[in-house]
Amino acid sequence: xxxxxxxxxxxxxxxxxxxxxxxxxxxxxxxxxxxxxxxxxxxxxxxxxxxxxxxxxxxxxxxxxxxxxxxxxxxxxxxxxxxxxxxxxxxxxxxxxxxxxxxxxxxxxxxxxxxxxxxxxxxxxxxxxxxxxxxxxxxxxxxxxxxxxxxxxxxxxxxxxxxxxxxxxxxxxxxxxxxxxxxxxxxxxxxxxxxxxxxxxxxxxxxxxxxxxxxxxxxxxxxxxxxxxxxxxxxxxxxxxxxxxxxxxxxxxxxxxxxxxxxxxxxxxxxxxxxxxxxxxxxxxxxxxxxxxxxxxxxxxxxxxxxxxxxxxxxxxxxxxxxxxxxxxxxxxxxxxxx
Amino acid sequence: xxxxxxxxxxxxxxxxxxxxxxxxxxxxxxxxxxxxxxxxxxxxxxxxxxxxxxxxxxxxxxxxxxxxxxxxxxxxxxxxxxxxxxxxxxxxxxxxxxxxxxxxxxxxxxxxxxxxxxxxxxxxxxxxxxxxxxxxxxxxxxxxxxxxxxxxxxxxxxxxxxxxxxxxxxxxxxxxxxxxxxxxxxxxxxxxxxxxxxxxxxxxxxxxxxxxxxxxxxxxxxxxxxxxxxxxxxxxxxxxxxxxxxxxxxxxxxxxxxxxxxxxxxxxxxxxxxxxxxxxxxxxxxxxxxxxxxxxxxxxxxxxxxxxxxxxxxxxxxxxxxxxxxxxxxxxxxxxxxx
Numbered sequence: 001x002x003x004x005x006x007x008x009x010x011x012x013x014x015x016x017x018x019x020x021x022x023x024x025x026x027x028x029x030x031x032x033x034x035x036x037x038x039x040x041x042x043x044x045x046x047x048x049x050x051x052x053x054x055x056x057x058x059x060x061x062x063x064x065x066x067x068x069x070x071x072x073x074x075x076x077x078x079x080x081x082x083x084x085x086x087x088x089x090x091x092x093x094x095x096x097x098x099x100x101x102x103x104x105x106x107x108x109x110x111x112x113x114x115x116x117x118x119x120x121x122x123x124x125x126x127x128x129x130x131x132x133x134x135x136x137x138x139x140x141x142x143x144x145x146x147x148x149x150x151x152x153x154x155x156x157x158x159x160x161x162x163x164x165x166x167x168x169x170x171x172x173x174x175x176x177x178x179x180x181x182x183x184x185x186x187x188x189x190x191x192x193x194x195x196x197x198x199x200x201x202x203x204x205x206x207x208x209x210x211x212x213x214x215x216x217x218x219x220x221x222x223x224x225x226x227x228x229x230x231x232x233x234x235x236x237x238x239x240x241x242x243x244x245x246x247x248x249x250x251x252x253x254x255x256x257x258x259x260x261x262x263x264x265x266x267x268x269x270x271x272x273x274x275x276x277x278x279x280x281x282x283x284x285x286x287x288x289x290x291x292x293x294x295x296x297x298x299x300x301x302x303x304x305x306x307x308x309x310x311x312x313x314x315x316x317x318x319x320x321x322x323x324x325x326x327x328x329x330x331x332x333x334x335x336x337x338x339x
Numbered sequence: 340x341x342x343x344x345x346x347x348x349x350x351x352x353x354x355x356x357x358x359x360x361x362x363x364x365x366x367x368x369x370x371x372x373x374x375x376x377x378x379x380x381x382x383x384x385x386x387x388x389x390x391x392x393x394x395x396x397x398x399x400x401x402x403x404x405x406x407x408x409x410x411x412x413x414x415x416x417x418x419x420x421x422x423x424x425x426x427x428x429x430x431x432x433x434x435x436x437x438x439x440x441x442x443x444x445x446x447x448x449x450x451x452x453x454x455x456x457x458x459x460x461x462x463x464x465x466x467x468x469x470x471x472x473x474x475x476x477x478x479x480x481x482x483x484x485x486x487x488x489x490x491x492x493x494x495x496x497x498x499x500x501x502x503x504x505x506x507x508x509x510x511x512x513x514x515x516x517x518x519x520x521x522x523x524x525x526x527x528x529x530x531x532x533x534x535x536x537x538x539x540x541x542x543x544x545x546x547x548x549x550x551x552x553x554x555x556x557x558x559x560x561x562x563x564x565x566x567x568x569x570x571x572x573x574x575x576x577x578x579x580x581x582x583x584x585x586x587x588x589x590x591x592x593x594x595x596x597x598x599x600x601x602x603x604x605x606x607x608x609x610x611x612x613x614x615x616x617x618x619x620x621x622x623x624x625x626x627x628x629x630x631x632x633x634x635x636x637x638x639x640x641x642x643x644x645x646x647x648x649x650x651x652x653x654x655x656x657x658x659x660x661x662x663x664x665x666x667x668x669x670x671x672x673x674x675x676x677x678x
Contacts, residue, residue, distance in 0.1 A: 070523075106521075144520060147528040181483060181571040182445075184409075189486040189568045213575025217583040229528045230572055232520040236552025237573045241580035244556040249588060 004035065006059075007310050007317075008087035008096035011040035012066035013103020014306075015299050021102065022048040022058075024306025029057050032307065034314050037096060039063050039087045061086060067103055069299060073110035084108055088115035091292035098293035098313035100284075102301045108294065109145045109287060116290040119322065121329040124149065125289035126157045126228065127296065128164050129235060133219035136169045140216065140224050143285055144232035151194035154178065154225050158205050159328045160288040161223030167319040169222075177211030177221035179230060185210070191227065199225075203335045204328060213237075284309040286316065289325060293317045343374065345398075346649050346656075347426035347435035350379035351405035352442020353645075354638050360441065361387040361397075363645025368396050371646065373653050376435060378402050378426045400425060406442055408638060412449035423447055427454035430631035437632035437652035439623075441640045447633065448484045448626060455629040458661065460668035463488065464628035465496045465567065466635065467503050468574060472558035475508045479555065479563050482624055483571035490533035493517065493564050497544050498667045499627040500562035506658040508561075516550030516560035518569060524549070530566065538564075542674045543667060552576075623648040625655065628664060632656045 009025050011018045018040055026049070028034045038045050039061045049055045063083040067075050079085060084103055088111055090096035101108050109127070118125050126142035141161040146153065158176045165174035178196055180188035185196050187210060199207040208221050215221065216238055226234070284305075287294040293316045297309040348364050350357045357379055365388070367373045377384050378400045388394045402422040406414050418424065423442055427450055429435035440447050448466070457464050465481035480500040485492065497515045504513035517535055519527035524535050526549060538546040547560050554560065555577055565573070623644070626633040632655045636648040 147520065179572060181486065181568055181575075189566075192568075213572045213577070214579035214582075216576055217579050227528075229520055229531075230569055233518060233552045233569055233573050234576045236520075237555055237576045238552070238580040240553035240556050241577045242584045243553075245581045245584035245588075249584075 005095065005097035005317075006035035006037040007313050008061070008090040008099050009036050009038055009306070009310060010083045010087045010099065010101035010103055011038040011045055012063070012083040013069075013101040013108075014297065014301055015069065015102075016302055017066075017102065018044055018048055020302045021306055023052065023303035024301070024310065025058050026052045026054045027303055027307040028310040029054070032311055032314075034310055036310060037061055037090065039090070040066065040083045061090065063087075067107040067111070069104050071104055071107050073106050076107055076111035076114055082111070084111045085115055088112060088292065088294070092116060097317040098295065100295045100297060100306070100309045100313050102297035102299055102306065102309075104299070105144060105285075105296055108296050112287050112290050112292075112294045116292045116294070119289055119291055119326050119329065121333055122160075122289040122325070123156055124153050125287055126153075126160055127231075127285045128161055128288050129285045131216055131238075133217055136165070136171060136219070136222060138216065138219055138222060138224060139164055140226065140231055140235060141288065142226065142228040142231050143235050144228045145287065146228040148229070149191070149227040151191055151198055154191070154195035154227065155198050155202055155205070156289075156329070158199060158202070158207070158223060158225040159332065160325060161225060162205060163324045163328050164286065164288060164316075164321065165222045167321050167324050168316060171222050173206040174222035175206050175208040175220075176223045176225060177208050177215060179212070179224050179226035179234065180210045181212065183210050183212070195225075202332075204331060284312045286312070286321075288321070291322065293321055344434065344436040344656075345374035345376040346652050347400070347429040347438050348375050348377050348645070348649060349422045349426045349438065349440035349442055350377040350384055351402070351422040352408075352440040352447070353636065353640055354408065354441075355641055356405075356441065357383055357387055359641045360645055362391065362642035363640070363649065364397050365391045365393045366642055366646040367649040368393070371650055371653075373649055375649060376400055376429065378422045378429070379405065400429065402426075406446040406450070408443050410443055410446050412445050415446055415450035415453055421446075421450070423450045424454055427451055427631065427633070431455060436656040437634065439634045439636060439645070439648045439652050441636040441638055441645065441648075443638070444483060444624075444635055447635050451626050451629050451631075451633045455631045455633070458628055458630055458665050458668065460672055461499075461628040461664070462495055463492050464626055465492075465499055466570075466624045467500055467627050468624045470555055470577075472556055475504075475510060475558070475561060477555065477558055477561060477563060478503055479565065479570055479574060480627065481565065481567040481570050482574050483567045484626065485567040487568070488530070488566040490530055490537055493530070493534035493566065494537050494541055494544070495628075495668070497538060497541070497546075497562060497564040498671065499664060500564060501544060502663045502667050503625065503627060503655075503660065504561045506660050506663050507655060510561050512545040513561035514545050514547040514559075515562045515564060516547050516554060518551070518554075518563050518565035518573065519549045520551065522549050522551070534564075541671075543670060623651045625651070625660075627660070630661065632660055 063086040129143040130137035141157040285296040295313040402425040468482040469476035480496040624635040634652040
């Protein structure tokens with residue numbers, strides 16, 4: 001990787017901060033060869049690093065405040081010296097290549113917008129989540145940053161997702177689907193029906209038409225564009241349904257004697273599958289459209305998920321996701337001027 | 340059951356019409372003791388009934404037209420003599436107690452609104468789907484009838500679902516949740532935030548606050564109120580995710596030799612669970628708020644699902660769901676006048 005700037009890792013955000021965050025940083029440095037800087041309370045972090053004999057491997061940048069997990073958008077204004085704000089600041093002044101945080105999503109989105117600002121031409125930064133389809137993940141954009149949007153924003157989310165799919169997964173002309181309630185063009189609410197018209201005529205977007213809730217996990221398209229309200233409801237519904245199906249299955253396969261034997265033969269495989277789905281579901285959301293890469297790890301992340309999120313941040317940053325999005329949006333504006 | 344009027348079953352709607360519909364009618368009559376009248380092409384239906392030696396057990400009402408599965412709302416205007424229109428007409432004039440159809444949802448909703456009309460005081464009839472939670476299903480309202488709604492309608496959907504939960508499942512003061520993107524009152528889009536305020540002060544509604552996508556299958560509340568766009572996306576996402584989890588599990592448990600042995604021991608149980616979840620997921624949606632009970636069976640329904648949908652229609656009709664909703668809505672209007 002040519003980009004030698006470190007990842008700024010918010011050490012104070014997340015259900016298991018700071019210890020699992022620090023452990024994740026140490027793993028990322030030692031096993032992945034990444035460069036990381038931890039942002040948070042120096043005393044606490046120094047001690048945590050000492051437990052790993054890693055005080056020399058991972059530098060610390062001081063931030064005495066932190067956003068609590070239940071603090072939302074307003075807190076980011078009240079706490080300009082929070083760990084997430086300082087992490088953004090490091091990227092802003094060129095001292096870090098990307099931000100990783102497992103803190104409150106609302107807090108990260110608000111702080112990111114405030115400190116890094118939206119890229120030129122981007123109306124609303126949006127959250128992209130990679131769903132566990134094969135061979136490539138389907139990217140859901142927006143998964144929760146913007147509850148109220150306009151049709152034009154759904155077109156921009158399609159651009160953000162397209163840039164992500166091209167750069168992170170090397171997909172040529174990613175297929176974009178519009179999340180709604182039927183395959184026909186006229187199916188949906190007013191927002192979606194207007195967005196459908198706009199997407200059909202959008203240069204640079206390979207619009208594949210409407211998709212439905214079923215299609216989150218079928219891999220039918222590479223990018224699903226939706227407002228952050230619908231996207232967030234759908235994402236959490238999907239997580240809940242997978243959890244439910246597993247619980248029902250566990251009960252089914254452990255009922256009865258012969259069945260228990262069968263279950264015993266399966267147990268390690270089931271555990272592994274469960275872990276894979278969990279890890280992929282929680283592997284890291286990306287806040288796209290800011291002047292800097294921001295990866296939002298799941299609040300429940302432990303060290304392996306934090307380390308994976310740092311890898312994702314480093315990859316996206318090395319592949320130039322911010323510049324890629326900037327070029328796309330600029331090209332859209334140019335093509336609009338021709339009309 | 341005291342209500343001796345038959346169920347009007349649309350024999351021409353559904354992917355497997357008319358044969359599976361007729362087989363379902365015969366099952367409902369013979370095994371459940373229900374009274375059914377089939378609506379559709381007499382020649383075709385007579386032959387299908389003859390295959391079951393049931394020409395004397397199930398009467399036929401003529402309807403020479405039918406709505407195709409891909410026909411939407413407009414077709415219901417163009418085809419006043421469609422099987423679904425005639426079925427609604429039978430209820431309207433008091434010759435049937437309820438309608439069952441596996442036809443296109445959009446067509447059924449439009450035809451039901453046009454032929455049966457909304458109950459006095461009901462702004463928008465809505466679709467209720469019973470999710471497979473235990474011990475009681477959670478009712479999702481609206482699951483797809485109204486893509487664009489106002490905050491007041493989310494309150495009415497809460498009333499419709501409350502009446503359903505009380506009458507069909509005997510739940511006292513059903514807990515109502517508002518589907519949104521976070522537990523705190525201020526989480527959501529403008530529609531939901533305003534609906535939250537309205538629900539808090541609504542007499543006759545046991546408002547339990549916000550719920551998220553995870554909660555569709557946790558049984559945390561008895562009724563989930565949402566607009567038909569979000570509800571439909573969530574419902575289909577849930578169905579897709581359960582299907583995905585099963586497919587992943589099947590692959591996992593059949594990989595490797597010892598595992599295959601384990602899988603063989605499980606197979607019949609897994610099949611059974613799959614069938615249960617499918618049946619429950621597709622067991623029948625109810626269109627609430629019309630002057631008559633309308634049950635919408637899944638388009639892919641075969642005979643057992645059709646028979647179950649007829650049972651649901653007969654039960655709801657016998658329990659007086661239409662009158663129950665009418666009383667609730669009237670009471671709401673009275674309490675509004677006091678303010």
